[in-house]
Amino acid sequence: MLTRKIGDTLKYVLDAIVRGFAASGINPNFLTFIGFAINCLAAYLFASGYFRWAGATIILAGLFDMTDGRVARLSKRVTAFGGFYDSVMDRYSDLSLLIGLLIYYGRINRYFYVVLVAVAMIGSVMVSYTRARAENLIPTCKVGFLERPERVVLFIIGALFDRMAPVLWLIAVLSNITVVHRILYTRQEARRLASEQVPS
Numbered sequence: 001m002l003t004r005k006i007g008d009t010l011k012y013v014l015d016a017i018v019r020g021f022a023a024s025g026i027n028p029n030f031l032t033f034i035g036f037a038i039n040c041l042a043a044y045l046f047a048s049g050y051f052r053w054a055g056a057t058i059i060l061a062g063l064f065d066m067t068d069g070r071v072a073r074l075s076k077r078v079t080a081f082g083g084f085y086d087s088v089m090d091r092y093s094d095l096s097l098l099i100g101l102l103i104y105y106g107r108i109n110r111y112f113y114v115v116l117v118a119v120a121m122i123g124s125v126m127v128s129y130t131r132a133r134a135e136n137l138i139p140t141c142k143v144g145f146l147e148r149p150e151r152v153v154l155f156i157i158g159a160l161f162d163r164m165a166p167v168l169w170l171i172a173v174l175s176n177i178t179v180v181h182r183i184l185y186t187r188q189e190a191r192r193l194a195s196e197q198v199p200s
């Protein structure tokens with residue numbers, strides 16, 4: 001009951017923010033850019049070692065990430081470019097945060113964690129790349145369990161509770177497992193589609 005009330009309250013607040021943005025006439029793509037810029041600030045805070053402030057900043061960036069698409073739909077400004085631009089800025093946001101951590105661990109001479117962040121970076125990029133590339137071959141490829149929303153939540157938890165090391169392990173391992181899952185799924189679906197096209 002309590003969780004439902006909290007969820008309803010947050011939804012009411014989010015809807016009010018979306019209506020306010022839509023009424024202001026702001027371009028949804030500009031909201032996307034603001035979210036990216038705030039994530040760049042979070043990356044700077046990571047690089048400086050202010051992890052809890054970085055976590056709070058990521059939450060603020062998430063507000064814009066959750067509203068840009070809703071504002072576009074409410075104001076009837078949905079475009080193909082908007083969806084493309086949002087995806088590109090999401091990738092830049094993710095990589096900026098990881099670069100901030102790369103700088104931090106490099107500064108304190110924790111080179112093992114530099115490598116770990118690099119592996120997490122590769123996995124994060126490849127999760128989205130494998131889906132985009134797969135969907136040129138098959139209708140959809142949404143399998144796997146570590147997409148961007150899950151990574152963002154993990155970043156916030158790791159930053160706010162000073163548990164970034166285990167979070168990086170989770171991202172590095174699970175993102176690359178998701179990539180392998182998508183490769184295998186795409187092979188299976190591509191073969192199935194090919195067999196259906198063979199004349200009997």
